[in-house]
Amino acid sequence: MRWIIKVDHGLAWLSIFCGWVACVAMILMAGNVFYDVVARYVFNEVSIGMQEMEWHLYSVVFLLGIPYALRTDGHVRVDVFYTRWSDKTKAWVNIVGAVLFVIPFSYLIWYYGYDFAVESYSMGEGSGDPGGLPHRWIIKSVIPISAVFTAIAGLNMITHAIRVLSGEKTYEPKHGAEGLA
Known part of the structure; x- marks a missing residue:
């Protein structure tokens, strides 16, 4: 169990780093x-x-805010049902959600976003407007990068849920934006 705690903390740190970058x-x-x-x-x-x-x-705020929102449970969900469930039920829902939705969706975004960014780089794409920014590939590269961090946040959902299922952790209710500052 000790290794899962270290993995959980490491994955959480990456998502929190994404939140810090989004904040900046x-x-x-x-x-x-x-x-x-x-x-x-x-x-x-x-x-x-x-x-x-x-x-x-x-775009950076939005794309790198997603992994942070997943880590801090700040994402949209049907709280009408979720808040009434036991921690073990929440853990299973989070595992299934991460495996069936978060990680496959992240893979699709990474797969298509990578080609999108590489094509932009190889074309030397810049702004079509005079006086615009010259290297459009930089912002397009954030798309596959954020997909990787979102998949990592999905893995973090799984490691945290495993800790909850083992009885070592709980899902603590959060109110407001306390995790954002």
């Missing part, structure tokens, strides 16, 4: 939006590159 990207995105608004309405200046950077950063 959110702060950068807020600064970017602030800059765009001030530049546009105060100085009558528009930067296509900075506008594109907004959706690049938003």
